[in-house]
């Protein structure tokens with residue numbers, strides 16, 4: 001059984017930098033640190049951080065002292081002020097691309113556009129963009145049905161911004177609907193890393209040699225789940241968090257196993273999965 005990795009997979013530049021910043025903080029003795037939300041959406045990374053002495057918390061007020069770490073997805077700008085008022089130091093690992101979206105949204109809003117974020121209202125990145133805004137100045141939506149439920153003609157101009165981890169092509173129908181209602185300008189806020197991983201996953205799905213695909217990543221990671229959706233269209237595909245999730249029966253007739261991984265999956269987890277697939281082969 002041969003393993004074929006996608007041409008692009010795994011950690012993006014933003015997550016790699018965030019991971020390194022937190023590890024450096026821990027190595028320099030920063031044990032009094034708390035990460036607000038997962039530094040990246042991967043349970044193994046959360047465990048690894050906890051072992052380094054940096055716990056993950058869900059709310060800012062759970063951090064009583066020390067350093068608060070903001071994850072690669074970013075936070076609402078007011079969190080910086082709140083953290084300072086609580087006497088916390090800040091280690092900000094927000095990805096620069098996420099800051100670009102904050103800036104683009106601010107600029108469009110100041111020019112009078114109504115903001116439309118294509119994304120999940122529960123995703124931390126989207127919460128970061130929206131929580132501090134007046135709710136009458138924006139909408140968050142994902143589907144045409146959601147878009148159809150709103151009267152857009154009351155807005156002279158819309159600015160569409162995408163959650164960086166989404167595939168813009170999949171939301172074309174939603175944006176076309178908006179364009180049929182009023183004037184729309186789109187921000188190009190899809191992260192290249194996400195798109196490259198998605199394109200490479202599509203190539204793996206199209207590869208006639210590949211019999212099944214393993215998508216490695218956190219169950220809560222939006223971009224990992226998108227990769228899984230793409231792969232499932234062409235091949236039997238399984239979303240796994242690591243080697244423990246493998247089932248021998250998946251590989252009964254497999255000759256070539258494709259592997260891809262979400263933007264928050266560390267390299268060592270992907271290596272472990274490949275080794276476990278090799279071990280299955282030895283025991284076949």
Ligand code: SF4
Nearest residue numbers: 012014095097164191
């Ligand atoms: S996927 Fe893109 S936007 Fe998100 S953290 Fe990575 S580099 Fe930044």
